[in-house]
Amino acid sequence: MKTISLSGLLILFILIGCEDMVEVDRQSYVIAVGIDVTDQDGIYAFTYQIANPEAGSTLAGIGAEQTPDETITVVGTDIMTATNTANSFVTKQIILDQTRVLIVSEALARSDQFLRVMQSAARTTEIRRSIQIIVSKEDASDFINNNLPVLEQRPHKYYQYMLSRAKETGIIPDADLHRFFQITEGDADLFLGIYATTTYDPKELDGSEDEFIAGQVPKEGGNATQFMGSAVFKEGIMIDRLTGEETRICNILDKTMNINELLANYPDPLAPEYQVATDVFLTDNPKVNLSYDSETNHATIDVTVPFEVKVLAIPSLIHYSQNENFKRTLRDAIEQYITDATDELIKKSQEAYRSDPFYWSIYIRRHFKDIPAYEEGDWHKNIYPNADITVNYQLKRLHFGKMLDDTKLDEVRD
Amino acid sequence: MLKKKTQTKESLNTKLLINLDILKERFSFGLNNDFSIRLITAKFNKHELCLAYYASLVNSDKIEQTIIQPLLEQGGDSLFDVVTAESITKIKELEELDDHINNGKVVLIIDGESFGHSIDVAQFQHRDISQSENESVVRGPKESFTESLHVNISLIRKQIRNRELITEVQKVGKRSKQDVQLMYLNSIVNDQLLDEIRSKLTQLDVDNVQNIELLEQFIEERPYSIFPTILYTERPDNAATYIDKGHVVLLMDSSAACLILPITFWAFIHNAEDRYARFLYGNFTRLIRFIALFFTSMISALYVALSNFHSEMIPPDLLFAVTAARERVPFPLIIEVLIMEIAFELIREAGIRIPNPLGPTIGIVGALILGQAAVEANIISPIIVIVSALSGLTSFAISDPSFNFTVRITRFIFIISAGFFGMFSLMIAFTLWFMYGASLKSFGVPYFAPLSPTYKSNSDTYFRKAIKKEKWRPGYLLPKDLQSSRTFERGKTK
Numbered sequence: 001m002k003t004i005s006l007s008g009l010l011i012l013f014i015l016i017g018c019e020d021m022v023e024v025d026r027q028s029y030v031i032a033v034g035i036d037v038t039d040q041d042g043i044y045a046f047t048y049q050i051a052n053p054e055a056g057s058t059l060a061g062i063g064a065e066q067t068p069d070e071t072i073t074v075v076g077t078d079i080m081t082a083t084n085t086a087n088s089f090v091t092k093q094i095i096l097d098q099t100r101v102l103i104v105s106e107a108l109a110r111s112d113q114f115l116r117v118m119q120s121a122a123r124t125t126e127i128r129r130s131i132q133i134i135v136s137k138e139d140a141s142d143f144i145n146n147n148l149p150v151l152e153q154r155p156h157k158y159y160q161y162m163l164s165r166a167k168e169t170g171i172i173p174d175a176d177l178h179r180f181f182q183i184t185e186g187d188a189d190l191f192l193g194i195y196a197t198t199t200y201d202p203k204e205l206d207g208s209e210d211e212f213i214a215g216q217v218p219k220e221g222g223n224a225t226q227f228m229g230s231a232v233f234k235e236g237i238m239i240d241r242l243t244g245e246e247t248r249i250c251n252i253l254d255k256t257m258n259i260n261e262l263l264a265n266y267p268d269p270l271a272p273e274y275q276v277a278t279d280v281f282l283t284d285n286p287k288v289n290l291s292y293d294s295e296t297n298h299a300t301i302d303v304t305v306p307f308e309v310k311v312l313a314i315p316s317l318i319h320y321s322q323n324e325n326f327k328r329t330l331r332d333a334i335e336q337y338i339t340d341a342t343d344e345l346i347k348k349s350q351e352a353y354r355s356d357p358f359y360w361s362i363y364i365r366r367h368f369k370d371i372p373a374y375e376e377g378d379w380h381k382n383i384y385p386n387a388d389i390t391v392n393y394q395l396k397r398l399h400f401g402k403m404l405d406d407t408k409l410d411e412v413r414d
Numbered sequence: 415m416l417k418k419k420t421q422t423k424e425s426l427n428t429k430l431l432i433n434l435d436i437l438k439e440r441f442s443f444g445l446n447n448d449f450s451i452r453l454i455t456a457k458f459n460k461h462e463l464c465l466a467y468y469a470s471l472v473n474s475d476k477i478e479q480t481i482i483q484p485l486l487e488q489g490g491d492s493l494f495d496v497v498t499a500e501s502i503t504k505i506k507e508l509e510e511l512d513d514h515i516n517n518g519k520v521v522l523i524i525d526g527e528s529f530g531h532s533i534d535v536a537q538f539q540h541r542d543i544s545q546s547e548n549e550s551v552v553r554g555p556k557e558s559f560t561e562s563l564h565v566n567i568s569l570i571r572k573q574i575r576n577r578e579l580i581t582e583v584q585k586v587g588k589r590s591k592q593d594v595q596l597m598y599l600n601s602i603v604n605d606q607l608l609d610e611i612r613s614k615l616t617q618l619d620v621d622n623v624q625n626i627e628l629l630e631q632f633i634e635e636r637p638y639s640i641f642p643t644i645l646y647t648e649r650p651d652n653a654a655t656y657i658d659k660g661h662v663v664l665l666m667d668s669s670a671a672c673l674i675l676p677i678t679f680w681a682f683i684h685n686a687e688d689r690y691a692r693f694l695y696g697n698f699t700r701l702i703r704f705i706a707l708f709f710t711s712m713i714s715a716l717y718v719a720l721s722n723f724h725s726e727m728i729p730p731d732l733l734f735a736v737t738a739a740r741e742r743v744p745f746p747l748i749i750e751v752l753i754m755e756i757a758f759e760l761i762r763e764a765g766i767r768i769p770n771p772l773g774p775t776i777g778i779v780g781a782l783i784l785g786q787a788a789v790e791a792n793i794i795s796p797i798i799v800i801v802s803a804l805s806g807l808t809s810f811a812i813s814d815p816s817f818n819f820t821v822r823i824t825r826f827i828f829i830i831s832a833g834f835f836g837m838f839s840l841m842i843a844f845t846l847w848f849m850y851g852a853s854l855k856s857f858g859v860p861y862f863a864p865l866s867p868t869y870k871s872n873s874d875t876y877f878r879k880a881i882k883k884e885k886w887r888p889g890y891l892l893p894k895d896l897q898s899s900r901t902f903e904r905g906k907t908k
Binding site: 020021022023024025027029031051053054057095097098100128154156157 | 721722723725726730731733734735736737738739740741743746747833835836
């Protein structure tokens with residue numbers, strides 16, 4: 001009896017064993033997925049950028065010349081079936097669980113088809129919820145094909161470094177898939193996707209560095225790809241795009257964004273032809289004080305943003321650090337500049353978008369008894385567009401770095 | 415049955431000639447070369463007497479100086495006035511006679527007396543005390559047990575100068591009777607525990623138990639268990655520490671080690687040096703050792719589980735490195751891991767068995783063939799070499815030889831179970847392994863005590879306390895005196 005039951009157990013193990021096992025070398029790892037519209041409704045073009053693991057490997061026996069990736073485009077109805085179609089000419093099983101970015105063409109993002117394609121991405125366990133959504137100005141397949149980084153040739157490294165660095169400077173939002181569904185299904189607020197392009201369309205220089213969207217940053221050399229600004233999604237459809245500076249303001253005002261340090265330039269108050277380069281860091285999350293009157297369905301929002309500024313460069317060589325009056329002027333100028341830019345963005349969001357990109361609906365939810373009541377209040381249509389909003393920036397401290405005094409121009413050139 | 419009993423209780427005769435015949439028959443005199451009988455006439459009472467002994471077990475100088483010479487030359491009232499040897503005991507029964515002669519004593523039988531005298535002149539040959547090789551320490555006593563009971567007992571007694579330190583003898587074996595010495599502190603050890611050990615020893619129904627290594631297997635509760643439940647150590651200081659806590663130590667002749675029981679899981683992970691090194695240093699070593707324990711048992715299995723079932727959990731850089739390395743390798747990943755693990759075990763076994771002069775060959779062959787050549791020939795991938803080298807190397811941090819086997823066998827169990835369903839089956843295997851460990855008892859003491867179940871103790875489990883804070887003997891031993899340090903109490907009364 002004992003032998004029978006033991007051998008039964010053993011057979012059981014052998015029969016069910018290794019069920020899900022896949023060898024790592026029998027998988028193709030997709031780093032970026034691009035989605036484009038086709039002429040037909042409901043049919044999309046999917047572009048996969050597949051990493052070549054042997055590229056950059058120092059193992060013996062591997063040739064020096066290995067292309068870092070392979071890009072393929074197939075047509076299908078959703079991501080998963082397109083993956084199967086792609087296997088008709090890709091040798092290994094295509095795996096999406098290492099995918100870092102999802103690139104959507106602006107044409108698709110602006111159509112009502114976008115949410116339909118994204119649904120399948122939410123359903124499968126294979127796609128990570130932390131995957132970043134990038135909206136490309138041109139077709140996603142063109143974006144992937146034209147994106148030829150020289151230094152970080154391995155695609156996963158490129159996206160990792162590119163996105164993390166751009167996020168540190170605050171010029172692009174944090175736009176993962178999870179956040180997209182959270183905001184879209186929450187039916188309030190605006191989702192910001194990362195805006196990028198490989199087409200070059202330089203804008204005239206007019207002072208500030210950040211009033212660009214992707215493609216407009218004047219440059220020479222380097223990769224054609226630019227990440228700058230964000231694509232504004234309302235109810236799952238792209239409605240507009242924000243410049244780098246506007247995106248930065250959104251990042252500051254949104255406490256769910258983990259961006260607390262960013263570099264920015266402000267016009268020099270005493271010598272307007274120059275700029276003051278600064279490192280802005282938030283010492284604390286912005287305090288959003290929202291009072292709601294249920295009778296009139298009207299909200300008043302008071303936002304206080306405490307921040308510190310580290311002055312990195314004063315090209316005008318004015319002695320802001322030594323003169324208290326100058327210092328006060330600089331303080332007021334910086335505060336005023338940010339406040340103006342913010343007020344303008346808020347005005348635009350209230351009037352044009354009729355919703356907010358700051359995820360502020362989380363502050364009003366507590367004023368409602370239940371979800372139906374909240375839905376009836378309607379943040380999108382009623383509350384936000386009519387709300388009274390004041391944003392108050394508080395510059396807590398001004399640092400001048402290691403060297404307090406700048407070069408005395410008149411002494412140098414005497 | 416009854417007849418047999420009376421036969422064994424046979425005793426000596428008053429006539430020396432009859433006694434001599436008995437002796438010659440029992441010890442196959444003539445055939446048995448080293449059994450000697452010496453006949454002399456004692457000067458003090460003019461009686462004939464005989465000395466019987468194994469020439470190989472006794473110190474012949476001592477016989478000559480303390481027995482033969484005084485008997486021939488000295489006069490006196492009784493034997494005790496004449497013989498100068500330090501211990502003389504009276505023996506009557508033949509079975510006793512066997513015992514004493516086998517233990518290296520001289521039996522002296524005088525004509526006209528129906529009993530003999532046993533005089534201790536034993537000199538068993540043994541190795542000198544040498545350095546502890548398997549449990550070496552940087553800081554701490556270096557001497558280790560040797561294959562002599564007397565020397566071993568003295569090494570322990572040297573460290574516990576206490577009249578309550580008992581060395582109790584128990585005989586084991588039906589044909590060859592060996593002494594097993596129980597050492598314990600009478601005022602501390604739990605009596606029930608002692609009775610259990612005694613009854614285990616007396617119940618042994620075997621002809622001969624040569625040494626402590628075999629005795630361990632005779633008295634342990636679960637011979638098929640993957641976990642050891644008796645601690646085997648060659649360090650006298652280790653033994654003394656455990657005796658102080660209320661454990662019992664078993665010693666035998668011809669074993670350069672002792673058994674300590676009962677024991678818990680923690681004793682196999684701990685090392686004597688953990689206590690000799692200062693608080694911070696000792697605990698740092700403990701931390702390293704627990705990391706080593708995790709690596710040696712888990713890392714190969716985790717590698718199999720992650721790369722075969724959960725490649726999404728591996729960071730892309732590492733994943734691509736693994737993938738690139740595996741592109742040209744013919745075997746499935748789990749076979750690759752098993753090949754390297756078995757190869758490592760082979761080198762290890764060969765390294766132990768190889769004659770000393772050939773030792774370095776193993777290193778060269780092992781490192782060159784298995785490491786370099788196998789990778790260059792694309793038989794295994796370089797990542798596997800790193801993984802198995804790590805798991806093999808870390809296994810040496812587990813110094814207890816028994817527990818070392820536990821860990822190494824466990825590693826293979828884990829690797830194979832990781833091959834079924836990845837992390838899922840690996841965790842099932844680990845849980846079962848852990849549950850089995852938790853169900854074990856060593857002479858009534860739960861295996862993971864005092865962590866679970868909790869007892870009053872110094873909670874010397876993962877990390878130890880500062881020496882001054884160690885106030886308790888382990889509560890799971892139910893010692894007669896739980897408190898080992900009274901500094902705290904004194905401070906209070908002051």
